[in-house]
Amino acid sequence: MLTTQTPATCHHLFAHPATDADHDALTDDLAYFRSIGDGAGILIAVARLTGAAACRSQLTGAAR
Ligand SMILES: [Zn+2]
Numbered sequence: 580m581l582t583t584q585t586p587a588t589c590h591h592l593f594a595h596p597a598t599d600a601d602h603d604a605l606t607d608d609l610a611y612f613r614s615i616g617d618g619a620g621i622l623i624a625v626a627r628l629t630g631a632a633a634c635r636s637q638l639t640g641a642a643r
Contacts, residue, residue: 593626595634602631 589595596602605627612620 589634591634593623595627595631597635604630 584632589597596605605624609621609628611617612624625630
């Protein structure tokens with residue numbers, strides 16, 4: 580779990596989620612973008628989710 584500490588900040592162009600809550604919110608956003616056919620939104624959400632686990636483990640030292 581990453582939620583008990585102040586999250587580190589991701590400095591990638593499309594920032595990865597730094598907490599479990601951020602990750603869950605972004606996953607919900609992706610579902611919404613898909614439901615309305617927002618291609619740009621889908622692309623950005625996928626970019627933010629792609630590699631997120633590796634980035635988060637580097638930020639926090641935790642594995643997900
Ligand atoms: Zn990142």
